[in-house]
Amino acid sequence: MAGLQPVEAVLVIFGGTGDLTSRKLIPALHNLKAKDSLPQHFAVIGVGRRQLSDQEFRKNLYPALRQAVGENLRADTWAELQERIFYRRFDFQDERGYRVLREFLEQTDAAYQTGGNRIYYLAVAPEYFGVIVEKLYANGLVRNRSGQGWQRVVIEKPFGRDLATARVLNRKITAVFSEKNTFRIDHYLGKEMIQNIMVLRFANPLFEAVWNNKYVDNVQISATETVGVENRAGYYEQAGALRDMLQNHLLQLLTLTGMEPPVSLTTEAVRDEKVKVLRSLRALAPERVAGDVVRGQYGPGRIEGGQVAAYREEKGISPSSDTETFLALKVEIDNFRWAGVPFYIRTGKRLRAKSTDVIVQFKALPPILYVKEHGELEPNILIIRIQPKEGVYFQFNAKKPGMDPSISPVKMDFCQNCDFENNSPEAYEKLLLDVMRGDPTLFTRWDEVEYSWKFVDQIAQTWGEDQRISSPVPYPAGTWGPAAAGELLARDGRAWWSPGG
Numbered sequence: 462m463a464g465l466q467p468v469e470a471v472l473v474i475f476g477g478t479g480d481l482t483s484r485k486l487i488p489a490l491h492n493l494k495a496k497d498s499l500p501q502h503f504a505v506i507g508v509g510r511r512q513l514s515d516q517e518f519r520k521n522l523y524p525a526l527r528q529a530v531g532e533n534l535r536a537d538t539w540a541e542l543q544e545r546i547f548y549r550r551f552d553f554q555d556e557r558g559y560r561v562l563r564e565f566l567e568q569t570d571a572a573y574q575t576g577g578n579r580i581y582y583l584a585v586a587p588e589y590f591g592v593i594v595e596k597l598y599a600n601g602l603v604r605n606r607s608g609q610g611w612q613r614v615v616i617e618k619p620f621g622r623d624l625a626t627a628r629v630l631n632r633k634i635t636a637v638f639s640e641k642n643t644f645r646i647d648h649y650l651g652k653e654m655i656q657n658i659m660v661l662r663f664a665n666p667l668f669e670a671v672w673n674n675k676y677v678d679n680v681q682i683s684a685t686e687t688v689g690v691e692n693r694a695g696y697y698e699q700a701g702a703l704r705d706m707l708q709n710h711l712l713q714l715l716t717l718t719g720m721e722p723p724v725s726l727t728t729e730a731v732r733d734e735k736v737k738v739l740r741s742l743r744a745l746a747p748e749r750v751a752g753d754v755v756r757g758q759y760g761p762g763r764i765e766g767g768q769v770a771a772y773r774e775e776k777g778i779s780p781s782s783d784t785e786t787f788l789a790l791k792v793e794i795d796n797f798r799w800a801g802v803p804f805y806i807r808t809g810k811r812l813r814a815k816s817t818d819v820i821v822q823f824k825a826l827p828p829i830l831y832v833k834e835h836g837e838l839e840p841n842i843l844i845i846r847i848q849p850k851e852g853v854y855f856q857f858n859a860k861k862p863g864m865d866p867s868i869s870p871v872k873m874d875f876c877q878n879c880d881f882e883n884n885s886p887e888a889y890e891k892l893l894l895d896v897m898r899g900d901p902t903l904f905t906r907w908d909e910v911e912y913s914w915k916f917v918d919q920i921a922q923t924w925g926e927d928q929r930i931s932s933p934v935p936y937p938a939g940t941w942g943p944a945a946a947g948e949l950l951a952r953d954g955r956a957w958w959s960p961g962g
């Protein structure tokens with residue numbers, strides 16, 4: 462879908478006063494504007510409950526923008542952009558609010574020549590996704606009166622809280638928007654290095670040739686965070702790490718790492734291959750959940766030198782909460798390429814460092830040469846570093862220079878953002894632009910969501926039913942999580958590679 466241009470549109474952000482809008486969406490728009498990538502005819506309308514004028518709304522967005530963009534903040538860009546940002550206050554349940562919005566949109570179309578093109582971005586808690594879509598339709602905001610232009614909906618995650626609720630939600634959405642106009646966002650897919658996984662695999666014969674169970678010993682997908690629950694207690698208590706990270710970001714990373722080469726780079730060809738991976742995931746029967754899934758929750762500890770509270774002591778969290786803030790599991794893909802290769806996945810909050818990596822550990826060669834003299838050699842490992850450093854790192858064995866006959870591991874290190882710090886576009890920049898272009902390749906198709914929930918539901922159901930694992934294991938903040946996560950690999954004679962390489 463390369464070559465599509467972003468076209469004129471009004472972006473309506475439901476949840477305009479929320480955290481995502483101020484920390485991610487507005488900074489992304491600022492950066493796009495600074496690069497001259499926004500369409501010339503463009504406007505933004507934020508919707509929330511707070512009583513704010515347009516001026517107050519713009520002013521409130523500024524501190525988070527400054528923090529997110531840092532020294533790249535351009536006063537002239539923000540001045541131009543904010544002139545096109547407006548605010549409307551209403552409760553999502555209130556029909557009248559939608560009618561007022563419709564009138565305002567018609568005026569905005571005329572003033573900014575946006576041709577009836579609208580993007581409805583649902584930056585709201587998941588329980589509002591269905592309500593908003595139904596009310597948009599009922600109040601004539603999807604097919605505008607003149608019938609001109611297109612209307613697209615962007616839906617944040619998590620898409621439902623299990624397969625059943627996701628299906629209900631999807632029915633509501635598809636009754637109003639076509640699949641082509643439905644953009645289920647997963648911001649991980651907008652990250653530079655995640656887009657690079659397919660390039661690395663399918664543009665380099667060296668990697669593609671060994672990307673299978675003949676050569677790969679195991680794959681580790683790790684997304685560790687130092688932040689805690691922050692101010693999202695209400696949401697996180699419902700989601701936990703399972704729904705917040707595994708159902709979407711981490712299973713997406715797994716599909717990109719495990720998929721077959723698509724027949725072409727078209728949106729549907731890529732999505733078809735990703736779905737096949739999800740369909741090939743080995744079922745997690747209750748006994749396997751008990752053995753292969755580790756569930757943790759952070760206790761008090763130290764992060765970056767400072768003392769931090771336990772999850773159960775955080776604002777808005779129940780002192781007896783059983784929500785997991787850490788998850789580690791072993792996943793198997795039952796297809797010809799991956800049979801016998803475990804994929805270990807882990808994610809957690811309040812861990813020692815922030816890092817997202819895909820680590821491919823290769824098998825050892827037969828122990829015929831070198832091993833007698835040198836002992837077991839270090840494995841070849843390939844680390845795809847997604848963040849905070851972006852790049853690819855390969856560890857292989859080499860002879861030490863000179864008379865010393867010993868063999869030691871050496872590193873080839875490609876750092877994508879070392880020389881160009883902050884040069885990679887933020888994920889939301891890429892994804893917002895794709896919505897304006899109408900390119901859904903980096904968004905999830907319904908069947909991807911469906912199969913992800915099928916997989917995740919097995920875990921949630923067992924947790925709900927099995928007393929042995931209905932409570933998460935505590936771990937001290939600032940560590941790598943519960944010891945059981947290490948034991949999960951130790952049992953297979955393996956260990957986690959340190960995040961960040």
Ligand SMILES: NC(=O)C1=CN([C@@H]2O[C@H](COP(=O)(O)OP(=O)(O)OC[C@H]3O[C@@H](n4cnc5c(N)ncnc54)[C@H](OP(=O)(O)O)[C@@H]3O)[C@@H](O)[C@H]2O)C=CC1
Binds near residue numbers: 476477482509553619
């Ligand atoms: N924050 C993040 O980093 C990320 C968030 N997401 C997803 O984005 C979505 C939004 O998250 P986030 O921004 O953190 O949430 P917040 O709680 O910060 O914001 C919620 C927004 O919804 C508005 N709102 C809530 N209820 C109503 C209502 N009845 N009527 C009108 N407005 C209402 C709030 O308005 P007001 O405050 O004025 O009442 C506020 O603007 C969620 O689905 C989340 O999972 C995804 C990835 C990252």
Ligand SMILES: O=C1O[C@H](COP(=O)(O)O)[C@@H](O)[C@H](O)[C@H]1O
Binds near residue numbers: 686688705
């Ligand atoms: O979607 C989410 O992602 C963030 C982590 O995103 P990253 O881009 O910083 O890796 C996570 O903190 C949050 O809980 C979750 O909702």
